Amino acid sequence: MTASVHTAPGMAAPVSKSLWALGWQRLKRNKVGFVSLWVVALYLAIAIGGWFNLLGGGWSREIAVPYAPPSWAATAETEQLSSDVTASGGDASAPIVSLAPEDDPIGKELAAARKEAGKYALPEVDKRESLPFGADLRGRDVLEKTLKGTSTSIFVGVFGAVLAILLGTVMGAVSGYFGGRTDDCLTWFYSVFTSVPDMLLLLSFAAVSGRGVTTIIMVMALTSWTGTYRLVRAEYLKLKNREYVQAASAIGASHTRRMFVHILPNISHLLLVQFSLMTVALIKYEAILSFLGFGVGVRQVSLGSMLAEAPTELVQGYWWQMLAVTLAMSVLVTAFSLLVDALRDALDPKVK
Amino acid sequence: MSAYIIRRLLQMIPTLLGVMLLVFTLFTLVGGDPSYILAGKHLTADVLANIRAQLGLDKSLPEQFMIFVRQVLTLDFGTSWATQQPVSDIITSRIGPSLTLTGSLLVVDLLVAIPLAATVAYFRGGLTDRIVTIACTVAMSISALVYIIAGQYFLAYKLELFPVRGWSDSFLVNLLVYVPLPLLMGLMVSLGPDIRFYRSFFLEEMNHDYVRTARAKGLSERKVMLKHVLRNAMIPVVTTVMMSLPFMMIGALVLENFYGIPGMGNEVVLAVNKSDFPVIKAVTIYIAIATMVFNLLADLVYKLIDPRVQLK
Numbered sequence: 001m002t003a004s005v006h007t008a009p010g011m012a013a014p015v016s017k018s019l020w021a022l023g024w025q026r027l028k029r030n031k032v033g034f035v036s037l038w039v040v041a042l043y044l045a046i047a048i049g050g051w052f053n054l055l056g057g058g059w060s061r062e063i064a065v066p067y068a069p070p071s072w073a074a075t076a077e078t079e080q081l082s083s084d085v086t087a088s089g090g091d092a093s094a095p096i097v098s099l100a101p102e103d104d105p106i107g108k109e110l111a112a113a114r115k116e117a118g119k120y121a122l123p124e125v126d127k128r129e130s131l132p133f134g135a136d137l138r139g140r141d142v143l144e145k146t147l148k149g150t151s152t153s154i155f156v157g158v159f160g161a162v163l164a165i166l167l168g169t170v171m172g173a174v175s176g177y178f179g180g181r182t183d184d185c186l187t188w189f190y191s192v193f194t195s196v197p198d199m200l201l202l203l204s205f206a207a208v209s210g211r212g213v214t215t216i217i218m219v220m221a222l223t224s225w226t227g228t229y230r231l232v233r234a235e236y237l238k239l240k241n242r243e244y245v246q247a248a249s250a251i252g253a254s255h256t257r258r259m260f261v262h263i264l265p266n267i268s269h270l271l272l273v274q275f276s277l278m279t280v281a282l283i284k285y286e287a288i289l290s291f292l293g294f295g296v297g298v299r300q301v302s303l304g305s306m307l308a309e310a311p312t313e314l315v316q317g318y319w320w321q322m323l324a325v326t327l328a329m330s331v332l333v334t335a336f337s338l339l340v341d342a343l344r345d346a347l348d349p350k351v352k
Numbered sequence: 353m354s355a356y357i358i359r360r361l362l363q364m365i366p367t368l369l370g371v372m373l374l375v376f377t378l379f380t381l382v383g384g385d386p387s388y389i390l391a392g393k394h395l396t397a398d399v400l401a402n403i404r405a406q407l408g409l410d411k412s413l414p415e416q417f418m419i420f421v422r423q424v425l426t427l428d429f430g431t432s433w434a435t436q437q438p439v440s441d442i443i444t445s446r447i448g449p450s451l452t453l454t455g456s457l458l459v460v461d462l463l464v465a466i467p468l469a470a471t472v473a474y475f476r477g478g479l480t481d482r483i484v485t486i487a488c489t490v491a492m493s494i495s496a497l498v499y500i501i502a503g504q505y506f507l508a509y510k511l512e513l514f515p516v517r518g519w520s521d522s523f524l525v526n527l528l529v530y531v532p533l534p535l536l537m538g539l540m541v542s543l544g545p546d547i548r549f550y551r552s553f554f555l556e557e558m559n560h561d562y563v564r565t566a567r568a569k570g571l572s573e574r575k576v577m578l579k580h581v582l583r584n585a586m587i588p589v590v591t592t593v594m595m596s597l598p599f600m601m602i603g604a605l606v607l608e609n610f611y612g613i614p615g616m617g618n619e620v621v622l623a624v625n626k627s628d629f630p631v632i633k634a635v636t637i638y639i640a641i642a643t644m645v646f647n648l649l650a651d652l653v654y655k656l657i658d659p660r661v662q663l664k
Contacts (some may be wrong), residue, residue: 192370193593195640204632207624208383284495288606291497292621307497314505326498334493
């Protein structure tokens, strides 16, 4: 298998395979790109783990006191702060004013209520004073929230990008391959979508449809297929008259077969780069939409909806949630962008 | 030239028709019956029928579309559902603050990004180039939201260098007091990608043969860079800037929303929140028209700078 890759660079069939094999070799040589690949793979694992609730599944449980500080940063001051919260809010049975039971107008009732209290008491949850990454307003673990939020954001980005690429590729292929009236029609459609700014289109879609992950994915796909369409259309215009396509038509390959079996593999490396670029862009878009309140629903968590909580928290001095989100997102976006650069270099047939 | 412009203008008609169909489909078919939103708490059959008649919802779809076409042709989109103000009044009063912010953002961005991009492209591969490229990549990886939240907290709230949020009636006060902080945060977001983008234009130009020829003729480096490379690299830069102009009208959406600037971006978010369809429809149509006009202008400017360009 590897031998044929090296010995037959001139033949048509192995060349398309060797592009990927050569690309893989070049990517492995690029240290930055290779490390980024592993980081992105780790994030994808987190995303899948989050999808099946293996990671961050318990993000909505209240396991700590409100705004429990990160344990590694907890100082005497913040400990004091959180124990104040428990003292005033947690212990409801403590007498507020000291009245003798006989002076208290509702003393009898209180005494009776205290006697009965044990029957109805909820199982006391041992709320923690500090967590490795701190807790939010409702005492939810910021680490679990971040894991689940990252998972949601990546899924929105990846599925949105996959749908957009599918739409753009099929339309671009049909448009470039058939040309004529079909091309006019689809190009008109394209120019309609590009003459409205993305954000406005996203918000218009958001205005008429409900909230939730599925809606965002659909909306993002519908607004971001245009770039892929233009790219694919241009490639098909260029490739449809190549000799190998003519050869395919001579042996009786149908239009669909020529378009998707013969031409498509030759632009698949462009699509891979386009897909990675779009995933990063959509992850950023999702954050902005959720921040403005048009993103994921209230029962879901994403990096954007976590950032939306940050302004009020910061003013009160609770900085950990924002730090966790910023770190999670920056590492992901940096790794993805570096990977895209490396992929572009590795898969460019013009390089060596 | 004029034949070209007329043809391009004619081509805009089907596109505008498409945008109208898209907006109409979105808000009429997908968006559901708006009379329930408008009726609010006074939901009776009479009220609903009344609202329907006022909006023309009791008419057939083609008739409703014709009403929309008339609205677009007269540029009169009726009154806002949320505030009962005429939509045109809302837009004229909102566009000023948006342009104040986005305009100054564009000017400062170009003034910083172009010289910096030209410099790092000139010293390509060197230490300066690497530092700037890494700085841009790092800056780009941080979410725009983090900049605006952290910027407001540290620079405005903690250090009290800027007002936390707000806007005034005076243009000068706005420019000197309320614009700087959102401007700075906007720059943090836009400079990274812009410098990298412009750098690639400069690099491409510097690899051309004419640069070698100019040097071989004995021109000074200053002349080669300023007279030849800069001029040629400016063509794609001008085109990109021209294309971005219509987008300036909806303003910097998140910045406006966060820093309380009463511009178009803020208005759009409010309108979407309140399902104020007339405002969203109007803004979408205006921006679509502006985008098409500016695309044409971009091509004309292109021709103006580079006489080799053929307009067909």
